[in-house]
Amino acid sequence: MFFTIRWKSMIYKITKFGWLLLLIFIIVRQHINAQTLNDVEKRYETLKSNFVKEKLILDSLNQSLEERAELINEEKGKSKPDQDKIYKLMAGSVTISKSVEYQQKIISKLEKTLEEIKQKLDYQYTLLIDSLKTLKQTAPKVSDVRDIDYQIISYIEKRLLVTPRIKQLSFIPEKILEIDLNKTRDTLQKNIYAEYLTVALNEVNNLLNQVNETNSEITQIITLHAKASKFLDEVEFETRIKPVGTASTMSAPTEASILYFDEKGSEFRSQLQSYVSLNNQLNFRQSSYISTTGEKFFKFSDDHVSLKDYQELLKELKKRLSDYRTILSDKLSVR
Amino acid sequence: MKNNYSKVNFTIFLTLVFYQLSFCQVAWRTTVETGYVNSSADGLTTQEDVQIKLDGQLRYDYKRNKQNASFHIRVRPEMFGFKDQLRSMRLKALGSYSYDFDNFVGGINITSQRHIFSGKYIEINYESFLLLGDASFEIFNNTPANTSLGYAYQSLSAEEQALDLIFFDTKLSRIINSYLQFGYGVYGEKFVVRGLTRMNHIFQKDKNSGWRFGPKANVSYVRNFIFNFEYRFLLHGSQLTAFPSYENWLRVVTGKIFGERWSVFLLADYYTRKFKTTNLALIENNLLYTPMNLENRIYAKLGYEINGSAEIFVKSGYFNESLYKNNVSFKGWNGTIGIEVRNE
Numbered sequence: 001m002f003f004t005i006r007w008k009s010m011i012y013k014i015t016k017f018g019w020l021l022l023l024i025f026i027i028v029r030q031h032i033n034a035q036t037l038n039d040v041e042k043r044y045e046t047l048k049s050n051f052v053k054e055k056l057i058l059d060s061l062n063q064s065l066e067e068r069a070e071l072i073n074e075e076k077g078k079s080k081p082d083q084d085k086i087y088k089l090m091a092g093s094v095t096i097s098k099s100v101e102y103q104q105k106i107i108s109k110l111e112k113t114l115e116e117i118k119q120k121l122d123y124q125y126t127l128l129i130d131s132l133k134t135l136k137q138t139a140p141k142v143s144d145v146r147d148i149d150y151q152i153i154s155y156i157e158k159r160l161l162v163t164p165r166i167k168q169l170s171f172i173p174e175k176i177l178e179i180d181l182n183k184t185r186d187t188l189q190k191n192i193y194a195e196y197l198t199v200a201l202n203e204v205n206n207l208l209n210q211v212n213e214t215n216s217e218i219t220q221i222i223t224l225h226a227k228a229s230k231f232l233d234e235v236e237f238e239t240r241i242k243p244v245g246t247a248s249t250m251s252a253p254t255e256a257s258i259l260y261f262d263e264k265g266s267e268f269r270s271q272l273q274s275y276v277s278l279n280n281q282l283n284f285r286q287s288s289y290i291s292t293t294g295e296k297f298f299k300f301s302d303d304h305v306s307l308k309d310y311q312e313l314l315k316e317l318k319k320r321l322s323d324y325r326t327i328l329s330d331k332l333s334v335r
Numbered sequence: 336m337k338n339n340y341s342k343v344n345f346t347i348f349l350t351l352v353f354y355q356l357s358f359c360q361v362a363w364r365t366t367v368e369t370g371y372v373n374s375s376a377d378g379l380t381t382q383e384d385v386q387i388k389l390d391g392q393l394r395y396d397y398k399r400n401k402q403n404a405s406f407h408i409r410v411r412p413e414m415f416g417f418k419d420q421l422r423s424m425r426l427k428a429l430g431s432y433s434y435d436f437d438n439f440v441g442g443i444n445i446t447s448q449r450h451i452f453s454g455k456y457i458e459i460n461y462e463s464f465l466l467l468g469d470a471s472f473e474i475f476n477n478t479p480a481n482t483s484l485g486y487a488y489q490s491l492s493a494e495e496q497a498l499d500l501i502f503f504d505t506k507l508s509r510i511i512n513s514y515l516q517f518g519y520g521v522y523g524e525k526f527v528v529r530g531l532t533r534m535n536h537i538f539q540k541d542k543n544s545g546w547r548f549g550p551k552a553n554v555s556y557v558r559n560f561i562f563n564f565e566y567r568f569l570l571h572g573s574q575l576t577a578f579p580s581y582e583n584w585l586r587v588v589t590g591k592i593f594g595e596r597w598s599v600f601l602l603a604d605y606y607t608r609k610f611k612t613t614n615l616a617l618i619e620n621n622l623l624y625t626p627m628n629l630e631n632r633i634y635a636k637l638g639y640e641i642n643g644s645a646e647i648f649v650k651s652g653y654f655n656e657s658l659y660k661n662n663v664s665f666k667g668w669n670g671t672i673g674i675e676v677r678n679e
Contacts, residue, residue, distance in 0.1 A: 217558075220592060224561040227638075228590050231600040235634045235652070237411065237425065 037124050044117045044162070051110045058103040061096055068093045118162040125159035153330055156323050176200060176327065181334050194332065201328040208321045215314040222307050360397060364677040366390040368650070372415060374667025384416030386669060394679075401435040403442075421454040439472030460492035477510045481520075496530035496622075506551070518553040522567060528622050543622040545573025547582070560591040575613055575623055582608040596640040603633045630656035646675045 072089050075081050129152055136148045157177050179197065184190045372386040390411045397404040407429040415421040426449045433442030443466075450461040469483035482505040490497040506520030524547040532541040549569035556562045564587050571580040583606070590600035610623065634652035641647060650673070655666035 220559070221557050223592060224557055224590060227592070227598055228561050228563070228588055228600060231590065231634075231636055232588060232602060234636075234650075235602055235632070237409070237427065 037121075037128075040117060040120055040124065044114070044121060047110060047114050047117065051107070051114060054103065054107050054110060058100065058107060061100045061103055065093060065096045065100060068096065121162045122159055125155045125162070129155050129159070153327065156326055160320075160323055160327070176324070176331070179331060181331060197328055197332050201325065201332065204321055204324045204328060208318065208325065211314055211317050211321065215311065215318065218307060218311050218314065222311060225307075360395060362394045362396070362677070362679040364390075364392045364394075364675060364679065366673055366675040368671045368673030370650075370669060370671025370673075372667065372669040374669075384421075386416075386671065387414045388412075388671070388673070402432070403435075404430075404432045406430050421452075423453075424451045425449070439470050441468070441470045443468050458492075461489070462492075463487065463489040474507065479508050479510075481506045481508075496528065498526060498528050498624075500524050500526040506553075514558040515556045516554070518555070520551050521549065522551055522569065523548040526573075526624070528624060530622055532622060541622060543574050543624075545571065545576065545624075547571050549581075561589060563588040571608070571610065571624070573624070577611045577613050580608075580610045582606070598636075598638045598640075600636045600638075601634070605631055630654055632656075644677055644679075648673055648675065 068089050072086055072093070075086050075089070132148050132152050132155070136145055136152070139145045139148060160177065176197070179193050181190055181193060181197075184193060366389070368386075368388040368390070370386050371383070373383045388411065390409070392407065392409045394405060394407045407427075409425075409427040409429075411423075411425040413423040413425075415423070427446070428448075429444070429446045431442060431444040433440055446463075446465040446467075448463045450459075452459040452461070465485060465487045467483055467485035469481065469485075471479065471481050474480050482503070484503045485501070487500050487502065488497070502522070502524040504520070504522050506518050508516050508518040510516055525544075526546065527542055527544040529540070529542045531538045547569040549567065551565070551567040553563065553565040555564075564585070566585045567583075569582045569584075571582055572578070573580075585605050587603045588601070590598065592598045612623070632652060632654040634650065636648055636650045638646050638648040649671070651668070651670040653666075653668040
C-alpha cells in the first residue's frame with residue numbers, strides 16, 4: 001500500500017516537472033532555430049571569404065612551384081647545368097610542395113564546412129518558405145499577401161544562392177537572379193533580358209516535365225512492388241506460414257527496392273546520369289547525398305540505384321526547378 | 336482527484352514524448368473484411384458460411400545511416416459462420432535488423448507466428464518460429480546475389496507433430512535490363528519431423544529426419560505492370576522415402592495499376608510431390624513431411640484507393656492444400672469485400 005502511494009506520488013512529480021521540461025524544450029528549440037539563421041548566414045559569408053583567401057594562397061603557391069619547375073628544367077637544359085643551383089631549387093620546391101599539401105588540406109576542410117553550412121541554410125530557408133506559404137493562406141489583407149510573397153521570393157533567391165549551379169542549364173542561375181527588368185531603362189536591353197528570361201523559363205519548364213514523367217514512372221514501379229508485396233503477404237498470412245527461406249531482413253525483396261541497369265546502358269541509367277549531372281548543384285556527390293536533415297538518402301553506383309533514393313532525388317530536383325520557375329515567372333511578370 | 340490529475344498528465348506527457356521522439360517512424364494498418372467461404376476438409380470446418388475478418392498491424396521502423404531495424408506485430412481475428420462458432424486468431428511478431436556494409440548488406444530476422452483455430456468440435460494450435468541471417472551483395476558486375484541461412488520450427492498441436500529445420504537459400508540475379516531480371520539459385524534443407532506414431536494400437540513418440548535440396552529460378556518484370564514467376568524443384572530424401580522422391584513448386588504473381596486509383600493483382604501457386612515411400616506403416620502415422628505452407632491456390636484482388644490512406648477492395652480465392660496425410664486435402668474458395676485504413 002505504502003509502495004503504491006509512493007509510486008503514484010513519483011509519477012505525479014515526474015509528469016508535473018517532465019511536462020514542463022518538455023514544453024520548455026520545444027519552445028527553446030524553436031527559438032534557437034529561429035535565432036541561428038543570421039548567425040549561420042554570417043558564418044557562411046565569413047567562411048566564403050576565408051575560402052577565397054586560402055584559394056588565392058594556394059594559387060600563388062602553385063604558381064611559384066611551377067616557376068621553380070620551369071627554372072629547374074631550364075637549368076637542366078643547359079649544356080653545363082649548375083648542379084648546386086638545381087639542388088637548391090629542388091630543395092625549395094619540396095618545401096613549397098609541402099605548403100601546397102597543407103594548403104589543400106585547409107581548403108578541403110573549408111569546402112566541407114561550407115557544404116555543411118549551405119545545407120543548413122538550405123534547410124532553414126526551406127522551413128521559412130514553407131511557413132510563409134502557410135501564413136499566406138490565412139493572411140487577411142491583400143497587402144499582407146504581397147508582403148509575404150515578397151519575403152517568399154527573397155528566401156527562394158537566397159536558397160538558390162546556396163545551391164550550386166545547374167551545369168546542364170544553358171543559362172547562369174546567378175545572372176538570372178541579378179536581372180531586374182524594373183531597373184532596366186534601355187528598351188533594347190530590357191527586351192534582350194526578357195527574351196533571356198523567357199528562354200530560361202521554357203528550359204526549366206521542359207526539364208520539369210521530364211522530371212515529372214520519370215518521377216511518375218518510378219512512383220508506379222514502387223507502388224506496384226509495394227502493392228504486390230502486400231497482396232502476397234495478405235494471402236500467405238491468410239493461409240499458412242510464409243514459405244521458409246523467403247523471409248528477409250531487407251524491407252523488401254532485392255528486386256523490389258533496387259533498380260538495376262543492364263551492361264549496355266539502360267534508359268534509366270542514361271536518365272539517371274543526366275539527372276545526376278543536373279543535380280551536381282544539389283550537393284549530390286559522387287556516391288551519396290547527405291540531406292539537410294542529416295540523413296543519407298541518395299546512393300547509387302554504376303549499375304544500380306535504390307528506387308526510394310531515386311524518387312528522393314527527383315523530388316529534390318523538382319523542388320529546385322520549381323524554385324527557378326517561380327523566380328523566372330516573377331521577374332517576367334513585371335515586364 | 337490528485338490521482339486522476341496525475342493519470343491525465345502522465346498520459347499527455349507520454350503522448351508528447353512519443354510524438355517528439357518517434358511518431359514519424361510508426362506506421363499502422365487496419366482492415367475489415369467480410370464475405371462468403373466454402374470449404375471442406377473431412378469435417379474440419381463448415382461447408383458454406385459467412386466469414387468476418389479483422390486485421391491490425393503496427394510497425395516501427397528505425398533508419399539511421401547504414402542501419403535499418405524494424406519491429407512489426409500483427410493480429411488477425413476471424414469468424415466463420417454463426418452455427419458452429421468457428422473462430423480463428425492469427426498472431427505474428429517480427430523483428431529485423433540490417434547493416435549496410437560497404438560491400439554488402441547483412442542482417443538478422445526473427446519471426447514468430449501463432450494460429451489458434453477453435454470451434455465446437457476442434458481446437459488446433461499452430462506455431463512457427465524463424466531465425467534467419469541473410470546477406471545481399473554483388474559477386475560480379477550486374478550480378479547481385481542474395482544468400483540466407485536460417486533455422487525454423489513449426490508445430491501443430493492437433494496431431495502433436497513438430498518440424499525442425501535448418502536451411503540455406505541462395506540466389507544470383509542476372510539483369511537483362513532495368514525492368515527485367517532473371518534469377519537462379521539453390522535451396523537446401525535438413526529437417527526432422529517429430530510426432531506420435533501408432534503401432535498395433537499403441538501410440539509412441541517417433542521421428543523422421545531427412546533433407547531437401549534443389550535448384551530454383553525466377554523471372555521478374557516491372558514497368559507498366561508487374562510479373563513474377565518462380566520455380567523450385569527439390570529432391571527429397573528421408574528415412575521414409577526412397578530415391579527418386581521430389582517436389583515441384585511454382586508461383587506466378589502479376590498485377591497492374593489502372594489510372595491512379597484502381598489496381599488488380601493475381602497470385603497462382605502450384606505444388607506437386609511424388610514420394611517413393613519405404614515404410615507405409617509410419618507414413619500413415621504422419622511423419623513423412625509437413626509442407627504446411629505449400630498449397631495450390633489462385634487469389635485475385637481488385638482495389639480502389641479512396642485517398643492516400645484508405646482502400647476498398649474485393650478479393651476472391653481458390654485453395655486446395657494437401658495436408659500431411661497424403662489422402663486428406665483442405666480445399667474451397669472464398670470471396671470477400673473489405674476496407675483498409677492505414678497511416679504509413
